[in-house]
Amino acid sequence: MTVYILAEHRRGELMDVTFESISAARRLNDEVVAILLGTDLADHAEKVAKYADKVLVVEDERIENNTEAYTQVIGEIIKKDKPKVFLMGNTSMGMDIAPALAIDLDSPIATDVVGISEEGGRIKVTRSVYNGKVLSDLVLREAETSVITIRSGEFSAADLEEKNGEITKMDSPLKEAIENKKFLEFVEPVAGAVDITQADVLISIGRGIKDKDNMHIAEELADAVGGVVSCSRPVVDYDWLPKDRQVGTSGKTVKPKFYLAFGISGAFQHVAGMKGATMIVAINKDIKAPIFSVAQYGIVDDLLKVMPALTEKIKELKS
Ligand SMILES: Cc1cc2nc3c(=O)[nH]c(=O)nc-3n(C[C@H](O)[C@H](O)[C@H](O)COP(=O)(O)OP(=O)(O)OC[C@H]3O[C@@H](n4cnc5c(N)ncnc54)[C@H](O)[C@@H]3O)c2cc1C
CATH class of the missing domain: 3.40.50.620 (HUPs)
Structure with a gap:
């Protein structure tokens, strides 16, 4: 065959x-x-x-x-x-x-x-x-x-x-040029847009982050590890991040080497977009959150404590 x-x-x-x-x-x-x-x-x-x-x-x-x-x-x-x-x-x-x-x-x-x-x-x-x-x-x-x-x-x-x-x-088997369909131009994504499907490390944020003012903590961790911030759907619905950062069935399918899920419960619509990551680490204060069933490592704690601590540790290791 x-x-x-x-x-x-x-x-x-x-x-x-x-x-x-x-x-x-x-x-x-x-x-x-x-x-x-x-x-x-x-x-x-x-x-x-x-x-x-x-x-x-x-x-x-x-x-x-x-x-x-x-x-x-x-x-x-x-x-x-x-x-x-x-x-x-x-x-x-x-x-x-x-x-x-x-x-x-x-x-x-x-x-x-x-x-x-x-x-x-x-x-x-x-x-x-x-x-x-x-x-x-x-x-x-x-x-x-x-x-x-x-x-x-x-x-x-x-x-x-x-x-x-x-x-x-091979010789081209195309009999004649196609006239009824013409390529006009490629439209570039808006400047500054990030392609989360290409990132090796995703710091992914869910509703558990609670407030737009806390988003900088995620950006700081992403900068420290050389990763990109992605998110679950509520974060997009609240307008804390643009739609092109959303992972899941109505967002993007990602396959990074590391997927760190902070304050994401693990709804199937989200998991469908990230379950192919090589290594999944979930950080959630609820030990029963379904995200832990797809994660290789889990931390049960407040993400607002864990994220800055991780950033500090990574900076320390790098210096
Ligand atoms: C048609 C359809 C398509 C959808 N498509 C998508 C999609 O593409 N992507 C997607 O993500 N969702 C999608 N959804 C929505 C999905 O069903 C869930 O509602 C959504 O994924 C939940 O997002 P979340 O985990 O961030 O929020 P929640 O389910 O509210 O979970 C928040 C989590 O944060 C934890 N938490 C709270 N505070 C803290 C803290 N301080 N520290 C640590 N943890 C904390 C909580 O314990 C909880 O587990 C879709 C839904 C529908 C109906």
Whole structure:
């Protein structure tokens, strides 16, 4: 069984979801072929080939930043090669491409999946439903190719085996330039915005911090450890932090090395966004708070005492 994945890149950078897609494809224990489309792809091809069995490269400026052209080209490749699965990230690109591709191929589609396996030759996926409260297992109907998008951050690429796969350049199968859809510009996030999905250390704050005036204590700890402040939803609702810092089902999924949860109870909507962190430390004055059930370490105490003490200790150790 062969799995094709899309190597997603933007503004000269390969997206992490490319390697996460390879990781998800490896769960099917099979050959992984990456499709890489656009222009100036030589460096990307080398990086992807390190972990894929094969990389198909189509250099064509008509494809760059045009999801309709992507869909057509991927469709042509899949119709010819007939992989068992085509897999990509459930990113804005994936949401554009995957459903259109499934219609074109008359394929089953499963989106935003968090688990994948093969059972008796059929593809089984896990989706998180009801805001993360329930995990639902689905077996896809028999088909030549199934289309799947994976949730970013769910399939770790940390332990990918090196393959040094073969890089094959292909002629572009795009018949004509797409005129009805045009790329205009990238809109940068507002200045100063922080990407919590990329941080190694998150100091995450919940309602337990009680007052906006206490937020500086979290910033001081984040500065001391070289981390970033994230939060639960009430902190955003109270306007203590912007929405792009919110972790959870209606916020972002994060996978830092360290996630320190201060005054966060551990509602499932929050936990769904941070349970993939390598190390979780919970600080809560309530020993029965559900957050302790997902944490490797816990401190039962007042965060307004613990946070400044930690900041002091870290500064002391650093000096
Ligand atoms: C559709 C939907 C989507 C949602 N999406 C999200 C989401 O994306 N992210 C999210 O976070 N939530 C989300 N929620 C809200 C979620 O259900 C919870 O209400 C929320 O996560 C609770 O935030 P919290 O833990 O900060 O607050 P609380 O549940 O009020 O917990 C505060 C915690 O702080 C502790 N505490 C209080 N004082 C101190 C102190 N001095 N020292 C130490 N500990 C202290 C308390 O013991 C308590 O455990 C969503 C809800 C719905 C319905």
